[in-house]
Amino acid sequence: MVKDKKIKPSKELPLGFVDRKEKELLIRDFVISNIKEIMIKYGFQYLETPSFEYTDSIGKFLPDKDRPDEGVFSFKDEKNWLSLRYDLTAPLARYVAKNYLELPKPFKRFQLGSVWRNEKPGPGRYREFLQFDADYVGTKNLQADAELCVLISEILEKCGLDSNDYTVKISSRKFTDKLFEQLKIKSKEQISTILRALDKVDRLGWDEAKKLLGVGRKDKSGDYTKGASLNNDQIKLIESTLKSKTCNSEDVLEILKIFQAYNFTNYKFDPSVIRGLEYYTGPIFEVNLNFEVKNSKGQTIQFGSIGGGGRYDNLVSNFGNFDCPATGISIGLDRLVFALMQKKDFKVKVSRPVVICVFDKSQIKEYIDILNKLRDSNISSEIYPGEGKLKKQMEYANKISSPAVILYGEDEIKSGKATLKNLKTGKESSVKIEDLSNEIKKLL
């Protein structure tokens, strides 16, 4: 036979996508089950919306009106542009607008699902990731905002973090609005440049951030970023206002009061929390981890926040002629799981099957009888699924970390007892078929 040189399909993954293996998935399952439990306790409804939406519905009201396609994965069907959702808030706004009359007001829902962003991936950031989102729609009551912070904190602690491991930071758009009024800055473009610069205070420090407020900054790779062109007096005022950490924003003060009532203390008023989102209208929150996160090469990486949110009183009402204030928070679950795996040495219980070795295919009925008995006792088990000699079967069992193998060949069939081999200790024992389940449970 002539071997054609076929062009082989690529085994590489598209940029920014990853395979996720069992350990990560099991920890993720653990996190998700905690979330569901807590959300139901807090009285939220569980919702799922499709991965695709009309680009219009999730893009139209974004700041980048000229480039609704930027940053999202989109395609055109016969008629319309569709996009994979880039978060769970925009689809929620669409859902609420569509079902506005039927829904209770306020409407509390939570959602878990993958979201996609067509942008350059970074450390721990991919183009597909799992997000958790909880929102209060249809209320101006700031207790909602406060409760979101309490709730996210409960989730993190339930997942094994303690209060030193994370901080909920809170600020308000109103705080910076006031500041800009004082500075007499009205240009929208300048304001967003300033906000972006302030957002970086944490990471770069004040000296570098101030360059971004003024002329501009050259980073260590040599790349230059243009600044907001403020004068020195303006920069000084911004710096002193933010550094004073005194909150003159009424909405935040009210939330802090509610925190007290909840006995919630692990928060920090931090006016440098910006979140860059132009649709936020009031209080904003961000959750940061306080421990170092390393990549697979052992390098400490800039991990950033694992969640955040805020009040967006105009997003839903963009869809129609109704007033619909809302507030929400989300967590990047894959990033949380990634961090959790480093913080805690999770002992994930992976159940591996007991392997029943095959000596003679004609005895398949005997093997299946044993298999059914084990499975009826809820023991993970299988008949060796491949083909080959006993040695190969043992190697397989070892490779999958099976706890034990069952040998039931000619000799055993004669005596009516199977050989049970514990793969951890290597010890073998002769066990009656009806006692197998109990004996296996002892060694699991």
Added chain:
RNA sequence: GCAGCAGUAGCUCAGUUGGUUAGAGCACUAGUUUGUGGAACUAGGGGUCGGUGGUUCAAAUCCACCCUGCUGUACCA
């Protein structure tokens, strides 16, 4: 997008004054053991040296461009 570093077997990597047939460890396959894994030994398979073009008698090695990855930075709903 911009910048720095990197890309040689499935994985981790060695391999420069350019020079036979490109190496090692781990992993894999077979055997030593036709009913016994994790150890050892023996043998074996596996490579478009990221891609394309160029320089040269000769390129994994030098040059150009491109692709991909990591890190930082920008943007980030």
